[in-house]
Amino acid sequence: MPTVATRRTNGKIRFKKRHDLTVERGEKPTLPNRKTLAKNLLEAAGQAVKKGFKPRSKEDQEKCLQVCHKCEFYIKSQDRCGKCGCYLSWKTKLRAWNCPEGKW
Numbered sequence: 740m741p742t743v744a745t746r747r748t749n750g751k752i753r754f755k756k757r758h759d760l761t762v763e764r765g766e767k768p769t770l771p772n773r774k775t776l777a778k779n780l781l782e783a784a785g786q787a788v789k790k791g792f793k794p795r796s797k798e799d800q801e802k803c804l805q806v807c808h809k810c811e812f813y814i815k816s817q818d819r820c821g822k823c824g825c826y827l828s829w830k831t832k833l834r835a836w837n838c839p840e841g842k843w
């Protein structure tokens with residue numbers, strides 16, 4: 740996990756770990772903005788509550804991940820979807836959560 744250093748007003752240097760802004764060299768960050776990420780997160784929570792917390796089978800989860808790995812929105816360095824911003828290892832776990840592009 741990369742670390743970012745910032746200088747504080749008292750002269751000390753603060754090191755902060757960055758979770759969500761890592762991209763591989765040559766790859767453009769394509770995540771939605773924070774407001775959209777928050778909205779998507781709330782929608783996903785609502786869908787899980789509404790449709791139930793039924794898990795996907797390991798085989799189905801693996802099929803979804805294979806589709807994501809070939810998708811143009813896939814951000815490999817973060818294992819996230821650039822369309823919705825979700826972490827795909829989590830998003831594929833529940834049947835209530837689906838691809839925003841309708842691919843699975």
Ligand code: SF4
Pocket residue numbers: 806807808810811812813819820821822823837838839840841842843
């Ligand atoms: S969830 Fe859908 S849009 Fe996102 S990376 Fe996977 S296949 Fe692509």
